[in-house]
Every structure is written in structure tokens, then in C-alpha cells.
Amino acid sequence: SQKIEQNSEALNIQEGKTATLTCNYTNYSPAYLQWYRQDPGRGPVFLLLIRENEKEKRKERLKVTFDTTLKQSLFHITASQPADSATYLCALDRGSGNTGKLIFGQGTTLQVKP
């Protein structure tokens, strides 16, 4: 069956360290994978998209990798700050292209301690 999984346990790290979140999927061949941030009581906010032919993508302190052989994406936040504390969701298109039919992981909650 098709699955997309994130580490459901909260990730606690010290300010200034690099946070690494994992997203694994099975039985999909997504054209791209996305990462969203969700704060309590709010809707998800788009952060980054990485396509199947891209190994890595960066945006400021954020970095995403995409390994289609391992069927895994890693999401890194460097020089983490308490303001980065939130739940991070990965999502991929269930179709083979941009069908808009996103399937989301359950999210990993990141807590950055000062």
C-alpha cells in the first residue's frame, strides 16, 4: 500500500544546532515532494518544493534533499532558532505529475530550546 511517513516523535534540539527531519514514502513515484510548516491553530504554510530530478534545494537556512532511490527526503534547518519551533509536514503528489492531489505525512514537531 502507499504510505508517506514522518517521525511522529517530537524532535527537541538546542538553539543554534541543525535540525534534520525525515520523510519516507513507499509505492509512490512522485514528480516532486513539498515541505510545509504548521503552527498551532493555523493552516500549513508552504516552504520548499523539490522535484524528482533535483538532489538538493536550499532557501535561506532551509535545505531539502530528495533521494528517489531511497524514497526519502530530508529537511534541514541550520542555525535553528526558537522561532523555528513548529510542526513540519512533507507532502507529495499522489499522481505521477501535478494533479494537485497531495498526500501529507503526519508531521514532525520540532522544539528548539534557547
Add this chain to the structure above:
Amino acid sequence: DTAVSQTPKYLVTQMGNDKSIKCEQNLGHDTMYWYKQDSKKFLKIMFSYNNKELIINETVPNRFSPKSPDKAHLNLHINSLELGDSAVYFCATSAADTQYFGPGTRLTVL
């Protein structure tokens, strides 16, 4: 200006009632969605509309009926509410590959 807005933000109602949630977007996007996020935080797509036409309809009970009066609005009407309908409902729009979510409506069925 809020890009995607939903009303109400909170909705508390009794089992068996009928309720509606409204969504409006000012981004000019053609595609709009309804998602349900349950207590375990799983976010699942329910419906998708493109230019007022239904294009995605997941396995959702018939009690849920989306309505799109125009491109900027997608409302969700729920009949005969059940306890299991309690969740946060998000409206979203998309442009290219990115989705933009509303603030959510927390529905509690007593």
C-alpha cells in the same frame, strides 16, 4: 489582506445538525480544496474544484457537499453531523505546484 479566509473559525454543534463552512480566496487561483485534519494531525484531501468544477472527490460520505458559487468561493455543507466529523477543516487554493491554506475551522460535534 488575507489570501484564503474561512468562516467560522470555531463551530460547536449537536449531532444531527446541518452546518456550513465558507471559504473565500483573493489570490485569483483556479483550484480550491477542502482538507480534513483529524486529532492525530493527519491532513487528508476531501474535495478539489477547478473553475467551479469538481475534479477530486475522495471517499467522503455523501453528507458532505461542496459548493462553488464562483471561482473565489468554495463552501462546505455538512448534513446530519456525527461525532466523527469533529476535526479541523482547511480550505486551500493552488497555483502551479504550491498550495495556500486558510486558517482552518475547528468543528466540534457534541
